Amino acid sequence: MILNFAIFLGTLIAMEGVGFLAHKYVMHGWGWFLHRSHHEEHLGAFETNDIYLLALGLVAVGLIVLGNSGHDPLQWVGAGVAAFGLIYILVHDGVVHRHWPVRPKPRNRYLKRLYHAHLMHHAVKGRRNSVSFGFLYAPSVPILKKQLRDMRDAERAASRQQSRADLCNPSITSDLQNG
Numbered sequence: 548m549i550l551n552f553a554i555f556l557g558t559l560i561a562m563e564g565v566g567f568l569a570h571k572y573v574m575h576g577w578g579w580f581l582h583r584s585h586h587e588e589h590l591g592a593f594e595t596n597d598i599y600l601l602a603l604g605l606v607a608v609g610l611i612v613l614g615n616s617g618h619d620p621l622q623w624v625g626a627g628v629a630a631f632g633l634i635y636i637l638v639h640d641g642v643v644h645r646h647w648p649v650r651p652k653p654r655n656r657y658l659k660r661l662y663h664a665h666l667m668h669h670a671v672k673g674r675r676n677s678v679s680f681g682f683l684y685a686p687s688v689p690i691l692k693k694q695l696r697d698m699r700d701a702e703r704a705a706s707r708q709q710s711r712a713d714l715c716n717p718s719i720t721s722d723l724q725n726g
């Protein structure tokens with residue numbers, strides 16, 4: 548029993564890492580076409596981003612079914628995945644985005660920290676240069692602000708370098724002179 552609970556808890560914690568990586572490299576990478584709906588204003592109750600949640604649900608159910616048909620302890624791994632999904636729905640959809648008729652407010656310090664960190668994730672428009680991709684763990688607001696500043700500075704330096712490179716490029720320079 549204790550071992551099963553440890554597997555459940557371990558999976559729940561590991562899912563934060565899986566979620567962080569999936570959000571940063573898949574959802575803000577090649578999977579942006581599905582996640583994009585979540586970063587734009589929308590009116591409906593559902594968004595294409597919910598497909599990720601559906602996939603998570605299928606993985607959890609699949610693991611629980613496998614575990615119950617003799618592949619112990621996969622049902623406890625499945626339960627950990629399901630618990631992560633439920634907490635995510637409660638906190639992300641309920642407390643942060645307030646998609647429901649009942650709108651719980653973030654009252655304790657931990658929930659407030661998650662709330663502000665996720666709002667900062669949404670403060671960046673578009674796919675690139677965002678912060679706070681995790682969910683159950685969130686860095687403090689000052690740290691996130693610094694990350695945003697550093698990224699903007701790096702972006703500006705890169706574009707300055709690019710325009711300098713364009714000026715040094717003879718074909719562009721001659722185009723400019725001819726035009």
Ligand SMILES: [Zn+2]
Binds near residue numbers: 570574575582
């Ligand atoms: Zn995102």
Ligand SMILES: [Zn+2]
Binds near residue numbers: 585639644665669
């Ligand atoms: Zn969100």
